[in-house]
Amino acid sequence: MKYLNTAISHHRSMFCMLLLILLAGLYARSSTTIESSPDVTIPIIWVQVYLDGVSPEDSARLLVRPMEKELRNLEGVDELIANAYESNAVMIIRFNAEEDIDQALVNVREAIDRAKAELPRDAEEPVINEMSADAFAAIVVTLTGDQVGERQLFQAAQKLKRQFENLPGVLNANMVGHREEVVEAIVDPALLEIYQITSADMTNAVLNNNLLVPAGEVDNGKGRFSIKVPGLIENYQDVYQLPLKSTSNGHVLLGDIADIRRTFKDPKRYTSVNGKPAITIEVQKRLGAGSIEISAAVREQVNANLKYLPQGIEVGYVLDQSDYTKKMVNEMQGNILTAMALVMIVVVAALGIRSGILVGLGIPFSLLFAIIITYSIGYTFNFMVMFGMLLALGMLIDGAIVITEFADRKMAEGLSSRDAYMESVKRMFWPVIASTATTLAAFLPVMFWPGVSGEFMRYLPVTVFAVLFGSLFYALLFAPVIGAHFGKNNMSPSVRNYLQHLESDPPTSLAGITGNYARILAWLVQRPLQVILATLAILIAIFLLYGKYNAGVEFFTESETKYGSATVRAQGNLSAQEIRDLVREVEQRILEVKGVNTLYTASGSDSSDSSKAKDQIGSIWIELNDPATLARSTHEVYAEIRQHTADMPGIIVNAKGFEDGPPVGKPIQIQLQGLNRDKLLSTAQFIRQHLSTVAGLRDITDTTPLPGIEWEMQVNRSLAAQLGVNVLEVGRAVQLVTNGVKVGEYRPDDADEEVDIRVRYPLSNRGINVLDQLRINTNDGVIPISDFVQRVAKPKVDTIKRINGIEVVTVKADVDLGVLADDKVKEIQQWLAQQTIDPEVSVVFRGANEEQDKSKAFLSVAFSLALFLMFILLVTQFNSFYQGLLILSAVVMSTAGVLLGLLVTQATFSVILTGIGIVALAGIVVNNNIILIDTYNHLRKAQALSPIDAVIAAGAQRLRPVFLTTATTIMGMLPIALNTSVDLISRTVITGGEISSTWIPLATAIVYGLLFSTLLTLIVTPVMLVLPSYLVKKYHKLKPAVLINT
Template identity: 25%
Template structure:
């Protein structure tokens, strides 16, 4: 080949190209974004609408249903889900895979604009957002040192928050656990009645007075002066002294009818390791590098801590980049160890340090070249792309080994360095290209897999493909060039490994002859082993994505609605006491305790307290995160009166929620609630189910006011007037914002708390008509106390209840099967049904898609071999090496206790392209020997013995390079471990069968082919 000849003749040029590639690779590596997983871009849009102070039922009827009806007409919509909560509506639109989300978002906005005018008065304009599962805070930083929250708040807002937000890659920084300043105008109902003042009149007067305006310009000499009327309030005294005119024309001030209270309101009580704290949550930009942003914040913390008061300090609460760094470093370590193992195998077989150096140099160059391709294709550096490199290291050297061994063979025959390099590389270059192609084509179908499996594993497939392409180019250029300069003619010396290898080769020759003699026995034994291994399948189980021990868990403390802040705080302290037993493995304990107001509810998800626990690294503790979860569950069972849920945050689940998600749909909420309770009780008996909950488990007591509209009309009142006055009395109303020192402070009208705290206060609230007449609410309304759902969930415009659960100590597929069997025995009423969602649904979809991809991969491998051999029969013979991989894969997973996960399935697809290479080498050499005149039996035995050495070399380098990943050592290794295990065991077992079964199959098909030829020959002779 001209390329090889050019590379050997021009070593300086090759070296300069290599140096340029290394330089470009280093630059690419520095600029590659580093993250835990590839960026997941799912076609999902979200429409969020707030309807303050409305109940979930009102939100559902007046906001969610109209929105769903409009959005359902958009083309390409797959599923519409919605959540209606007190004061807010969330509609999630999931489009078909492959939908252009940018175009879809335009249609969503058009639909939202069309329905906006039909939303109730008081509902805010809907927001249309692109769903991005990666947009979560990457860091939480605590500010501690004093119990004076006002002081912490001042430092946080004036100094720290702006400084953090100026750092490169930071999108936003929010403060949790701080305080909010509010100016309340507490209305005096008696004085308001005395002067005929209404809240609406106060609102209009204040809003009209607190504003500035431009009034054109005037001329002064040669200048034009802009005229501006300044009316903004400059102090709280301005608000108190603001003038109000009564309907009778009397002039009053706000102070005459209201008391001004300048107060601060907690927006959550945050504690970090038991100390009062404010916590900053840092969001990175969508294209930001998680590790780089984290490093920038860490550097900022060091700088700020030097300037902060001595008693105040910043400390990292949670840094997600720690796990990313540890995972990437772990994969890199495994990659280095794997590369060293591969080189040791080469040194053992080749007994040449120089030859080993030639291969050793090719590995880093192939890796660096892969970094360049990753950068220009927009991929990130994550545990999957790095895992792809680690998995590919063993395969990277295969092409170089075959080329180098042939060059060494020519050299030992007496050829010169240049001649050996040219002939040795050129002779086997076509075969190397063909074998690499068979490995590459198996990854093509993965590109066509839909859903999250494609989003995750397409980068892995691309990485392996890039590394193999780079290694192929290195094998046909750099290896011949280096061989022509570095190799020497080794003198024959006694070598212990050669003696061992000779004995193995002779033993293999004897076993092969027996296998060829007892062909039926060999094939029968193979079939029995395949069937026997398949029988182990039920003991393996299936899973979605392996769970990584990320060392993070959350604790949610839920108490009955209306529980006092003191009681909530006591529950949090009880939890803290139990957590003290685990101080040796808890690195950070960050808790937000609700004091019962609406701001806290947002912070804690409606819970009394919400904990985020960071454990020390897995290497520094004896318990896994799941084991800690189980023990804490038992610990907290002794705390009565609160529902305490402990959950682990794992890297495998990502944004798909709990592993088990059962969606029960039907028309009536009461029936759905009853069915959800029955389902929870039923699945709680399934082994592995942990913390089953229902979306209807969270309920809230409500006092329903049913207005008699006809009676109200007789008093000159409308339903809207009654609703507005009741809302004003019990929730108050924010009427404007007052600016002071650059901060905007809400000004709110409220009635005294003693007038709005009891049911009696509600029944006797005075409703005023336009004529000034006041009547108690009880006169025109009835009252009913009910217990209603805190959240109303719908899917495809039908009410739905979600029952979810975590799993512990069992594979997802096994648990899902048992749950499905349990549900199948239940009797669901007509119009009510259940389905699985979340990880279970994604797992089933991914397995189906990957099965199709595997079938297509096998066909592509056959097609490539058919082109290579210019023959249909020999590739068919080679394909018999594939079924034997089943034995290795199933036994490997069974022995190591790993379930069949998506990552293991990717390993199986990889095997389809790898295992045929050994058979290709064997069958190709059998044909060569037969063409030289050797009889079939001797050709097969001789080919087997002579090809045993390169087959063992390529197989062992591939397997041993993956052993560190297969052992699952280090953070984040759980993701690649099943993939490595399937390749290690599958390739190992298949190689053994290839050496025995393929020759037997070859004789059978060759004999059949000969008989068919003889029949055709006789037929032609008779016709002649």
């Protein structure tokens, strides 16, 4: 090992390099953005187009189809979702995971530009945005004030919004709970009739007098001057002076026939905080920005503006993600430090203080080395990165343990520390390389996990890779250099005697645990067939018992969560005020539940959000007290909220905590797709009716139209043409009774957005009955609109949804606490198989079930690929197919150990976390076999021992390092597996915390699998090593007998 000889000779340079890496790691840690969850780039782009007053059917025909035609031809599109609503249409373009989102955004913009030519002339400019996994606000700022006017509150919120959007890292700041400004011209119908003024006259008056006309330039020889004709409306008072009509008696101005005022649009949505009406500002962060920094900057900005706000305005904060992020970081860092302490205790107890410290130095080195890597590739310091470090913590010192333990044995034989570590690295270089490579091979396929789940989980294997590379660097370079310089042969006489006897005496003559193990092993290797058959019987029994008595499967574990939401549903033709009152009643009920800290409520229906139920009238975001301080689980709190609101007539409330892991929506989602709408709707109702009878399901919704009617104004076109009236004039006349006719817009100096100018009738002249009495100018004079327009009631269609050009309806359901969605999906699938579903309607399970099936398929492939890669490495290392397969047998044992642990504890199998745990175990458990078989081969070659003597000696010599590597890995995972977070910094112990509960399935899988496989490995692997020689002997004994008998 020339490199090591050079490194030891230049140990001062190596110490400087070690210090440099540690300092660089500390700098990277302090500079890395801290975040609660990974920043996942979702390859989804949405496009929204508004066309005021358009029906969903016309929206699908006029808005959706032109965009659909252009978007479906884009490369890399996985799914094209179209939602046609009243007054707007939304296109959701889901790209393949490998597509570059920036290029996809450019392609979508170009496609929409091409589609614009076919969109209606009155359609607004399409809005194109990228969808983010972290779409919820980093912090919500609330403004309340009972004694403050609405305009003052609005202007104060608007000022803060502008300042927030200028902060570094802020993507946008959305105001919620305010009403948009509008200039209303309330016209007298009688005056319109007297002056024979139409809505077209008013529209033209605004359009023709709200212009900035550049009239060119004049050069008079003495200078060059630009000329303009100013005509823009600058304030609402200018609207008074707009001329509508000229007569012999003078001019008719808009102010002559209308009462003009700058006001707010009719209320549609209300927001409140703990029951108090509020305007809120939801601050969203950019990708890569930290919620802690955003929260601090927002609070600082608010504090700087407090003295300038009108008296009576109170500013508060809700749903501040920085609080959770700080708690998560402290809890995870505490777990890492606790695991380090436990690992160090085990190592020092087994190797002594000097060797233990030498091995333990590899922990901070490897972790800081990994932080340098993750920082350099742009990762945030989130809980996936930290758990990757925690997962690797028990494994990262395996190489250092093997190197140091072998060097201790050589120093016990009398070698100097330099020679001992040189010999140790020379002897164990390739076994350490092989063991680390096989571990990395297990994690390598996981790095290529496709889809959103893969984007979310990829941080874990990348972090493990970085940590283990750092540990390999330390074990083969820095540990030998430090050991050669500071290591001394000053071990206690008992340890020296133990190591000397281990090298020179027969293992069966040793005392203590090693001697007992050697004697048991000597007895077992004489009976290899019995041992192997017993092992197979145990493994088969475990797999069969688990298949029959398992506790079920879940996609991602449900953990304790401080944040959640409640949806409020009610049917009926409710006004905005009625909706507000109903939601406020629910809000008061929830506030009565013990453990609820803060409620942030938004009431009002939003038909343009396809993720919401059609009858959803309100959303309540819930912040509970710290789960550690609650006397019960957060799941029980949400269950009580549902129970406490269950008796409210006509209202359905569903409260639940926010999801951990990849976003998938409701656990049960049944998508129906077909060309015949009637068959589609009837099938959806049939399935929904059945789901309502299935025990364990709740909050069942679908996307079929809600029962209700809409009024259709059917124009007799022939008669209208005779009267000189067109459909546009009829529509504008109707708008005077409804939302008003938009005749233009202007931009005030004190507003960020353009303000609409609308003309409408007084409140007393608005209503359904007024439509029949509405009068309109025609060639025959002013006549009632009912003479040629018939008002007809028709079933209301509020949304039309299509996927890849075909209409779809989705039925969704949630599950009760303790009920597994996977079990219910199988139950529903069995029921569907017995039903006669119309062949024109296809049924597909989406959501969590779809992601679960994809994850299962990927993890199965990843597991197989990992085993194949590991087998290639092992065959390369040992040049033996038999020994390669023998080493991989530990993977079967570890998987059986995982299933046994789940069976005993009756825990569910988490597809994501338990699946990753099994894949990770494949790389961990083979390390013991690698070192054991390498030692066996070395003893056979160097000392010419028989297979039985060699395997007993190898087992005895490797018992201590096998125990150490197993114990350190288990100790690293034990606090999480026990659902306990021990924070050594704050000196607190939290049982059932938000963070530890998330990772229980992964941690328990590693603990169960590693413990079980290690126990079997220490027995089965030595027995399997002597099996070939045992069979050869048996064959030679049987051969003479066969010859004699013949």
